[in-house]
Amino acid sequence: MSKPPLYVSTKNETVRMFQSDFMEFFSRVHPATPLFLYLPVVGYMLYTALWTQGFSLSAVGGLFLGGVLCWTLLEYLIHRYIFHYEPKTRLGKRLHYIIHGVHHDYPNDARRLVMPPSVSVPLAFFFYGIFLLILGRFASGAFAGLVFGYICYDMLHYATHHFPMKHGALLWLKQYHLRHHYKDDHVGYGISSPIWDYVFRTRK
Numbered sequence: 001m002s003k004p005p006l007y008v009s010t011k012n013e014t015v016r017m018f019q020s021d022f023m024e025f026f027s028r029v030h031p032a033t034p035l036f037l038y039l040p041v042v043g044y045m046l047y048t049a050l051w052t053q054g055f056s057l058s059a060v061g062g063l064f065l066g067g068v069l070c071w072t073l074l075e076y077l078i079h080r081y082i083f084h085y086e087p088k089t090r091l092g093k094r095l096h097y098i099i100h101g102v103h104h105d106y107p108n109d110a111r112r113l114v115m116p117p118s119v120s121v122p123l124a125f126f127f128y129g130i131f132l133l134i135l136g137r138f139a140s141g142a143f144a145g146l147v148f149g150y151i152c153y154d155m156l157h158y159a160t161h162h163f164p165m166k167h168g169a170l171l172w173l174k175q176y177h178l179r180h181h182y183k184d185d186h187v188g189y190g191i192s193s194p195i196w197d198y199v200f201r202t203r204k
Helices: 021-026 033-052 057-083 090-105 117-162 168-182 195-199
Strands: none
Touching: 033 057, 033 117, 057 090, 057 117, 057 195, 117 168
16 A cells, blocks of 8 residues: 555545555545435335335434434544544554545545445445344334435535535535644534534534
């Protein structure tokens, strides 16, 4: 793996992370990939909850919103405690750089802004299993919300680095996230929503 740079890039540029061309290829993802992969999952889960299981629209709406809220908490916890964990070992530092460090060195690298399917798909199955264990027959509606929240997160994350977002709430979210990158990466862990930064007092 290449040595981490000593600066933070402000351009849409990249760095090679792996000597293996195979590994390098799968470390880069087109930003529309989550839409094509996961919007059908959201649709299928909603179909299951509404038509196969017969829940009312209001019940599915409540489960869906609960799933979205659950995603915002997961996003915060993963970003704060996994992506920003500071390992001591050489192997730990290499893994950290691959998982998230490279994004902080090259935050505008357009092909490394959304999670690779090689990571997101196993995680999706894992969390669906957790939802089934905890929620049973209510899992489909809530999991649809969780996956929709994840899609919003990936799309908003890409947009904050590459779209103008000049007005209103979108501008505020863009500025909020870019402060995390360019001023203080120990605060502002929420990307799609800052709610948990307020709750856990990590908003500067």
